[in-house]
Amino acid sequence: MNDKVKQDDINKALWDACDTFRGTISADTYKDFILTMLFLKYISDVWQDHYDTYQKEHGDSPELIEALMKSERFVLPRDASFYALYDRRYEAKNGERIDKALQAIEEENGTKLKEAGTSVFQDISFNTHKLGEEKQKNEILRALLEHFDKPELNLKLSRVGTLDVIGNAYEYLIKRFAAGGGQKAGEFYTPPEVSDLMAELLDPQPGDTICDPACGSASLLIKCGARVRTKHGSKNYALFGQEAIGSTWALAKMNMFLHGEDNHRIEWGDTLRNPKLLDKKGGLMLFSLVTANPPFSLSDWWAQDELGNNEVDKFDRFHRGMPPKTKGDFAFISHMLETLDPVKGRMGVVVPHGVLFRGSSEGKIRQQVIDENLLDAVIGLPEKLFYGTGIPAAILIFKKNKIDKNVLFIDASREYKSNKNQNELSPENIAKIVATYREGDSVEKYAYIASLKEIQDNDYNLNIPRYVDTFEEEEEIDLVAVREERLALTAQLNALEVEMAGYLKELGYE
Template sequence: MNDKVKQDDINKALWDACDTFRGTISADTYKDFILTMLFLKYISDVWQDHYDTYAKQHGDSPELIEALMNSERFVLPRDASYYAIYARRHEAKNGERIDQALHAIEEANGTKLKDAGKSVFQDISFNTDKLGEEKQKNGILRELIEHFDKPELNLKPSRVGTLDVIGNAYEYLIKKFASNGGQKAGEFYTPPEVSDLMSELLDPQPGDTICDPACGSASLLIKCGARVRTNHDSKSYALYGQEAIGSTWALAKMNMFLHGEDNHKIEWGDTIRNPKLLDKNGDLMLFDIVTANPPFSLDKWGHDDAAADRFGRFHRGIPPKTKGDYAFISHMIETLKPASRGTKGGRMGVVVPHGVLFRGSSEGKIRQRLIEENLLDAVIGLPEKLFYGTGIPAAILIFKKDKIDSNVLFIDASREYKSGKNQNELSPENIAKIIATYREGGSVEKYAYIASLKEIQDNDYNLNIPRYVDTFEEEEQIDLVAVREQRLALTAQLDALEVEMAGYLKELGYE
């Protein structure tokens, strides 16, 4: 990357673009405009950069240039580019022109921006009354268009170098929107350090198929892919996901593209009610890695139809009507590849609220079955206030289809974090300690404990971490005789000072 280009400068310029909308509409609404405009500006800059290169090489053959541009990873109709929109920014109907450009881009790129008839930009319209009456709306959009013309937002590869710069900028924006998004933020965003931890725990390998059935903006999937590239210098993996919320599914598709992840399949739909990731026989696809940060204790998750589930995902029991945590866990377990001779079984990591560890009734029965089947490998307690939209602490459950013993590792990492103003964070050192402890698989005083199946059974299959990891700190004993002697000595010193002060006051004429 060009040394003159700084990620922070790009990030700041993007966040400043939000000033265009502040005071007019909520962040939850304008985030779609900002992220979509970033996408449009990026593909336009890439297209223009490549066109300029081909023009230098083949300036005397416009037909060849046109053919080369049509074979690009992404096709951009000339009238649909950011530059075409910028050139007409002072004219009326900016919103209508942007919407038409987005539609033309979708049509020119086949299935890249579509899924079963739904398009990425279907729920995003710049020509909306939310921006005010036509004159006001046109002015706001003109300001937005002009903001993306800033030198800092020149995103041409010849200037910024790598896709990571754009992917990082996109992730930065999503994080900023999440931190300001309150309760809704958890619908589309997993904090980056939690994604880092999950991807490292699951250790994706070349050739792995990786799935997130509640993928949000796909940051966790992207981290898993990046782990394969970084650790093994390989792009031999495939990413799969499903997302129920249409606008969030659109974020995931754009996020994948901006990170250069072409080998992916992200479906739109409700994973529990209507799983879309199916094989050619119509059965659930099976994966090497399944990982997710599903919505905590989701109400109305599809309880009434669970008993008749055609995939048989709830054979261990049907979760309670108002808490869908074990619905997602059950689905994820059923999509893991089985262990077979010469083939490792699938592995899984899922973020859950602590109630999943100890709640009784139907959840207790499902938990017992999972433990008796020797699927649970580890329980990792996380600090509070890590996740956007909730302050409660969470845990990571690791499941494996090919365990070599019946023990379960418990890690209590709840007290080790970097404190922030509104959110806590896991530092690189916190993450490294969890990873090292998990890989070594042994007990660590006041931090980790290897529990046998017998111990878990004796605890009635309750997985509450304090039952296994003793973090009790004895209070230091106080020597009352020594404390009394110190108090007497201090009293004597105070008396002496009072006498000395009285002498000074007397010399100065004060009684």
């Protein structure tokens, strides 16, 4: 392995490759091309790496090498590799060749790049008029292939040493697209430190089934899986997710592969209107751990039949009350609660602060959830953590079979690392939140254990300042000292005025 290989060098080379498209199409469009090409380059380099190894070991037996390559985790048709495309980059029809290569890769790898027959690359076409007329398109794609052929983007495992280097590069690109593309590009992205925090708080265990019903690019699921592996040295877990946006669902599937997560099921579809993670009887699947950062206050989230009746509650998810049509926050919460394992189920969800105190139907649902003793903690986060919105958010932790009826409130809104216009949670910020949650005790001006009666006395309002007093008393002002200081300053000013008048008189000014 080349010890000089650095994550930052790979990341920079990838970001430079985006120059191919800048000025031609927007970031929320070309991100699909860049991320897909990264995927193709990675699998091509891994395939070549393994082929070279087998060649050294069994060079006199091409049949054996061919058989060994077919037993690899991934099968790459020779004509569909990045290098086959690169070698023909000066020929016409680059876009058509790349599309055919992606299609061939899908066909050779069964379900790895499909879910219920849905193709990962179905919404991604390099042979698109968005890149201009044929000649311009061909030149752009030739430049893209040349960018990815740079030495910095040699992604062979024998060189980069660990699969996480590739996965981290993928996450880096997603973050940069979210930061640069505003709300549209950031819809599918949860900041990595928030994913880290959620995974730490929920503490996934070996044997857990883990679900994110609004999984985006699946970073939160991947962090949960990584925690089981690093903390327990186990791969005994399963990841499940659903994502409504087709291109983002494709990113999730590719992201899973790049992180080596084969035991997963990611469905494409609207979780609220058409949940697809169902058991053999057609009911909602149940999970040990459910977590999500769903869209904030999603409007028009429900489906209606021709008579205007609501169709989304056929799974009895909203028996506590129907969330308002204009705000889908409690729709996601209600769905997630109904998918929790009744014995060991636990859940974490990111929500806007309005969920904590809004009234009407949301207030009734909130009251019911609290009276059922499902809410375990409310954690306030700093503002400007999430791309596309500056509003602060909160994390709600729910548990089945709680041992008491208390709720822990944590106000972490004032502790963060500022990075230009975007705030971040530092490792120390995360460690403090997790330690406070684990200990479950009140901490002056930071955390408070509230009883059910206190919450009831507050009309089930969960607004954090009602429970965590962060008021800082102002230092008492000594009025006598202030008056003496003022008199001294006045005397100095008068002396200066006399001195200035003398200078003016000497100069002939009256």
